[in-house]
Amino acid sequence: MIRSELIQKIADENPHLTQRHVERIVNTVFEEIIDALAKGERVELRGFGAFSVKARDARIGRNPRTGEAVKVDDKKVPFFKTGKLLRDRLNGK
């Protein structure tokens, strides 16, 4: 499923809303999550999962092709943990 299919499904269920409205609703949801993570906040959606930010330490990496050592700065990366309900659903419970 891709973004446009998700929008279409919701538009079909809500004939009183325009396609444009549904697009804005769906986009707002995803933008809000990214904005929160960019601020270092967590997003917890019970039953679905939680998005958080993890810190990675600086390290000495290696260019796999040349074997050269390269400095990798410390950084923040997004992380998602699946919620219990969704995890159970994936396994047919």
Added chain:
Amino acid sequence: MSDKTLTRMDLSEAVFRQVGLSRNESATLVESVLQHMSDALATGETVKISSFGTFSVRSKSARVGRNPKTGDEVPISPRRVLTFRPSHLMKERVAAGKKKR
């Protein structure tokens, strides 16, 4: 780093503010977004949201695990797990957020 946590309520509040639907309907629509994504994933389908990220379902085979406390061997049955791969945009925005402070 902030320890604030956003919930469904904050997402529906954002929809309410930016789209102008009632609070009630905003909440229903946020739920509907999560529900459709969950339904697709439950059938094993990949959910790809451009400029956000990709959720995909992977199958893990059975293996013998160990209780780290007691050292007992425990069988782990085959199962399906969900992985999320953030988009470049999300990775960049999260990495850049650090510098603003």
